[in-house]
Amino acid sequence: MARLFPHMHLQNFFSDELNAEILAYAVDKQLDFKPSVVYSKGTQHVSDSRISLTLHDCGIYKNIIQEGISKLIPEMITALKLSRFNIGEIEVQFAAHGDGALFTAHIDTAVHEKTENPRVISAVYYLHSIPRKFEGGNLRLHTIPIGEEDEKPKDISPDNNSLLVFPSFAPHEVLPVIAPGVDFKDWRFAVNCWIHKA
Numbered sequence: 001m002a003r004l005f006p007h008m009h010l011q012n013f014f015s016d017e018l019n020a021e022i023l024a025y026a027v028d029k030q031l032d033f034k035p036s037v038v039y040s041k042g043t044q045h046v047s048d049s050r051i052s053l054t055l056h057d058c059g060i061y062k063n064i065i066q067e068g069i070s071k072l073i074p075e076m077i078t079a080l081k082l083s084r085f086n087i088g089e090i091e092v093q094f095a096a097h098g099d100g101a102l103f104t105a106h107i108d109t110a111v112h113e114k115t116e117n118p119r120v121i122s123a124v125y126y127l128h129s130i131p132r133k134f135e136g137g138n139l140r141l142h143t144i145p146i147g148e149e150d151e152k153p154k155d156i157s158p159d160n161n162s163l164l165v166f167p168s169f170a171p172h173e174v175l176p177v178i179a180p181g182v183d184f185k186d187w188r189f190a191v192n193c194w195i196h197k198a
């Protein structure tokens with residue numbers, strides 16, 4: 001009795017040129033990345049459950065990424081078997097994962113508080129240098145204990161230039177990254193995008 005939420009993993013999401021530009025932008029902003037925070041009970045704090053660095057300033061790539069994601073929303077809604085909803089804000093942030101980085105199992109929406117404009121769809125755009133210098137760091141999609149099926153958790157490789165899309169209420173985890181002595185430019189990068197309901 002377990003099932004996975006529908007999800008979609010698209011390879012070669014942007015052109016090779018744009019992919020390289022976005023990665024170069026993130027690498028260049030190394031000093032602006034800050035320790036990632038988690039939100040609980042209305043406050044945000046650094047926690048052992050989320051070890052990574054985050055950058056909120058996406059520069060000129062904010063609009064470009066939002067547009068790339070927007071175009072795909074109808075397809076996402078179909079693939080994820082969601083009901084249609086009015087599209088609100090699309091949040092965009094960079095995350096960088098070096099040696100020991102992880103994010104324990106969580107969901108991306110708030111469940112304990114009533115939110116008017118919740119996150120509905122999570123879309124993660126992955127970037128890394130080639131050849132890949134880190135190991136681990138797969139995104140694990142967890143199952144929930146319902147239905148007749150006996151599905152297993154699914155590990156998804158954070159391939160450069162791929163976009164993973166899943167419902168924000170689906171439990172997921174970033175498995176530990178192994179990258180001792182690996183330079184920042186060769187870390188596991190992601191652009192986290194959250195599509196909110198209006």
Ligand SMILES: O=C(O)CCC(=O)C(=O)O
Pocket residue numbers: 095103108124138139158172173174190192
């Ligand atoms: O980097 C990833 O694969 C996902 C990150 C994540 O789950 C989050 O930031 O909420």
Ligand SMILES: [Fe+2]
Pocket residue numbers: 106107108122172
């Ligand atoms: Fe998440």
